[in-house]
Amino acid sequence: MKTFDELYKDILNRKVKLEEPLPPQYDSRHLDCLLHPEKYAPVIPVSDCEKCAYDRACRQSCIFDAIIRDEEGKLSISPKLCSGCGACMDACSMERLTARKDVLPVMKAVREAKEPVYLLVAPAAVGQFGKDVTLGKLRTAAKALGFTGMVEVALFADILTLKEALEYDRHVKKKGDYQLTSCCCPVWIAMIRKIFHELLPHVPGAVSPMIACGRMIKRLHPDAVTVFLGPCLAKKKEAEEPDIADAVDYVLTFQEMQDILTAADIHPGKLADMKKEHASEAGRLYARTGGVSRAVENMVQQLRADRNIAVKAEQADGTRACMEMIERIRAEKTDASFFEGMGCVGGCVGGPKVLLSREEGKQYVDDYAEAAEFRTPLENPYVLKILEELGFHTVEELLEDESLLTRRL
Template identity: 35%
Template sequence: SVTEACRGCIAHECMESCPSGAITKINGRAFINQEICKECGMCKKVCPYNAISEVMRPCKKSCPTGALHVDEEDRQAAVDKNKCINCGACMAGCPFGAISDKSYIVPVVNALMEGKDVYAVAAPSIAGQFGPKVSVGQIKDAFLKTGFKDMVEAACGADAVAVHEAEELKERLKRGDKFMTSSCCPAFVSYVEMNFPELKGMISETVSPMIATARLIKKNHPDSMVIFVGPCTAKKSEIKKPNLAKAVDYVLTFEEISALFDAFEIDFQNCSDLPVSDATLSARGFAQSGGLSNAIALAAKEIGVDLKPVKINGQSELKKTLLLAKVGRLDGNFIEGMMCEG
């Protein structure tokens, strides 16, 4: 868009540089016709007064890997699957709800209606999702009233993951590795695999708490169906990985489970505050920035490992830290990476 800094100069370099003829002069100032503007940025580059501000589409601006681009012909946004890490940032950034992921709510409802043994594995962040006055115990009862066999905290698997990851780090350091990265955030793992393939071997082979909990449920209940419920759309891509297949059947976001509760007319005020004691306090803090390192630190201390965590979140921090790791200048031996900010 053109700002007040426009001088309406005689040279009108912005108009001359525009490849689509989107710029005209109205009342002595440049005007950009957004319907034919290609968002190429040429006018901004040539304006001697910096009078043109760059307005990027929210979806494109929010994408941490540059996977989203706008077609020059039809002006439609498109996602480059070779760059997309399924983090869901574009969906959150789009003000029109024009981008969506695949929903599994229909097969989940069908399974519930058929009376199958469906278990919900709930992410720690489910606490507070339905208001400050709704407890996790009431949420568990809501799952039961909806037809789920049980609700199990994903943090249940986090305790086992912390111990296993600490032991894995010990073995890696023993064999000469300088560091190891976390593997719980699927978007972070995809980011490393796509942008730093030489560091792929440094990613922890320990599964995420979601997978660990699901495997435990299916070990005890072989004929059950497991649904993960959480805030992260990237989990929908994680369950499709060949080495993790059949652990989790479907993933529902908090928005989807909220819609399901509404469809079943669940009133939390009428839900009992059931006991929930699947995990430790440190395991419940797993998903918070630094929570994974804190949990692993406890396990590492018991087996004599000096954990030196580097806690990072967001694309800019991730890129900087991974570049340092790539050239051997990482100040630590464990990278806890989270794609989301905060």
Template identity: 45%
Template sequence: MRGWFIIETRFKAFQEKRMKIFSEVVKKYWNNQLNNSEDLNKLAENIREKYNFLEKDMSFIKDHIRIAMGLDPRGEDDFQDEINIIKNSKEVKKPIIAKIEGVCEYCDDEDCKCKDACKYEAHIYRRSKGPIIENNKCLNCGECVTKCDFGALADKIEFLPLIDFLKDEKVPVYATVAPSIIGQFGEDVTMGQIRTALKLLGFKDMVEVALFADVLTIKEAFEFTKLVKKEEDFFLTSCCCPVWFNLVKKNYPKLFQHMPPSISPMIASGRFLKKLYDDIKVVFVSPCIAKKAEAKEANLKGDIDFVLTFRELREIFDTLNINLKDLPKDEKDQASFGGRVYARTGGVSFSVKTVVNRLEPRRLIKLKAKKVDGVKKCKQILDELSLGNIKEYNFVEGMGCNGGCVGGPRTNINSEKAAKLVNEFGEDSLIMTPFDNINVMKILKQFGIDRIEEIIEDNEVSRLLNRE
């Protein structure tokens, strides 16, 4: 097999090396040791020597340094104005997933796992001298990125431009964390310790996005009772997974009419916090590459400023010597059991059903849920619905990753263990359902909402919770 020894020693298992490159970049930039192109060139040379790359691999290394900085690759180009771009940047720009030149020439077809990575989406991934991504079809699920062991594809990391905001005392930065975060930094690490660690990084505070899942659960329950009036009616939930949402929107326009205009809990967290506090930045932490793309959609842009993954945040903690297990526990009970189990398959359905049953306990048309996960199963259920094959369900929940968000591409633990910990964390909540969460009403009252029914009336809150 052509070039196998070279692949084995230089590019094999690059996902771990990629995080080490990111660690080196963070360490240098955090300590004010990356100030110009000369500093970047020295860093690239150190990485080349440390990981046994060859001189001809320098463009590959430099591009992965750029990706770690949140910048586009430039191929053969030397470092130029990258530091100035970071210093003056307020965002990481699209595309989220970038192609790195050079490595695919060493990869034999029979050994390449990524060529079929998108076969259940739209055959958007093709091999020639390297991958070709058709961005108008890409769901940004991250499947192709995680399947490539050799670093030919990578998602940009959004931490470097954030560092300057974290160090600026005039700019409050809030972290909003996905429900699937529990257990990702150690089974014995509490949410309160994660909050403390984030404050050590410079964050003002940490908020559970599960709180905003509670808000959206109530909205979707009202939407369900309004839209599902007959046995043949059905409802596609929209308020969680961007892969599911975009799969429906891009490929099933008729079914898209059965999806309410709700935003995701991530977007809601940014919108509400930015209304409550002036001139802040909001950073979402999750296991999801698709969330990086969602935050940059034209009608959502600006609600969330940066997205970090669990794997990236773990590397940041390790690089900056923050040991979570040794930290004090700054605990807050913000969300219900229902909001917290959004993290795994079936969580959205369970949560919405508990509220529907509270709103209309004698409802004749009961909520009957169909829960699917993984792009393949999502497409199968949508194909069934397109053919009119609706049998025993009227509420469809789709999650792009197997197991739900706990199976996301940038998790630190396996999905089975993560789902177990999510359920346990949910059970620890003193709030059983979103309907019982007094934190929800506290937030809504700040927007002039006195009755929960007003959440779907024409007012500022309903506008905040809807896509344009």
């Protein structure tokens, strides 16, 4: 019996044709997962898991209790409870867990869509597809695959930076007040919602840049198809959460996009560079640990220069470090007033489906941020243009809107 990954690669390479009966050497359950990934958790078992030498290391690694045992002792992953953090895949020495693949429905949607299809690209994408592959070249590759266009999600990180800074100014007034950033990491938010829910009053109800970007496109083109591209399995789960499922139709990882480009024989490094500068340094830095804190700190100071407000920030990356930081907050053993959590070590550049080491990814992101034409969101004319198109006359009105940038935590 061939493996899940072998079936996936054989379909991409047209060795298995979907219009024909599935050959007997493949598992029909694997085909169902490839055709209907939305029915499954972001992480899936690829073979029946019997008792291993490491005494269920995968189950012990899951802080969300998403790995459950049935009456026969077999393990499965709950689509409802799994956050997509990927810790269980790292823990499984038997390699019986793998990431869900959403490639087939995405490419079907691209081929058959009668409305525009947009690729929403996370800032961590810079450098991931080759040292000479700029986001402008990736935009050309996306068009070659059939996408109508590509949007840089860092632009919406700029807008969320404004909202986070305004929330900080409104709610952090005295010693002991603090804010837990809510912008980008779905694993961090899942930890707070499911494990440390008493801290929710300190989390502004802001959507992630991915959701803000998808909602913006849907507002301009209600029937558009939106596909997010990033390093993160947890984004697959985030896109399906009921209160924000209106924004992003599909999520692809960098590895999945590389699989598509390889199967289509498209080499982005050889393509024309459709360069567009839409995001500031602040939005681009969201891709690595410390980026959100730096962006919000600079934005608070720029918005309230007359008050000389200081933001004392603390960061943690990786689920264990995030939990330790939360315990320090609960025990009042920190005097920071702004806390940034990232589920992956290094932030998004350390995600489970990156194509570079996190050190290389961070360097590409830092260089890309340094090269930005604008330093902060307020200096970015595209931010101001979008806010005007959405009907915001002042940046303070971002706090009042509940349809685009806000979610129910």
